[in-house]
Amino acid sequence: MTKYKSQCVKDTFKNAQKGVGLVVRTEKNIRIHLCIAVLVLAAAGYFHFSATKFCVLFLTITSVIGAEMVNSAIEFALDAAFHNRYSKLVGMAKDIAAGAVMFNAVVAVMIGIILFLPLIINFLIILKVCLLMLLLKFALFLIYKFFLFLVDIHLLQVGILLEFHLDS
DSSP states (O other), rough: OOSSSSHHHHHHHHHHHHHHHHHHHOHHHHHHHHHHHHHHHHHHHHHOOEEEEEEHHHHHHHHHHHHHHHHHHHHHHHHHHOOOOOOOHHHHHHHHHHHHHHHHHHHHHHHHHHHHHHHHHHHHHHHHHHHHHHHHHHHHHHHHHHHHHHHHHHHHHHHHHHHHHHOO
16 A cells, blocks of 8 residues: 555455465465464364353464464565565564564463363373273173183083093
């Protein structure tokens, strides 16, 4: 937008869509964040998160993705302004913007741990109980088969003795 021409709302949304499309096409980290976001939201659906927990997740996800988009915008703007030449100040600005993304991502992981860890622990406990029950069932099956084997051997021995007695 220039200072002489104001944009209508429709054009503003078009430009925003272009920006989102550009960053998704050009920035690998955004695509990684989006994939992780989809997995996290799917897990939240699986664990039947409340509306409040979903809101916390959405705010966390948008915080990380928004920081990544601002980081990309800063990098593009600095590269354009300095014609891709190295400058210590440009490097510092890019590092600070990348640090903001990393800070958001670390906090997002901590929020994820707070929200998911109790559910994962419960899931693992249930899984452990199920595996123990399966192991117990398998052990009982082996004992049953061993008992049948012993009975078969005993019947075989009785049959041999009967034959021996009938023959004599």
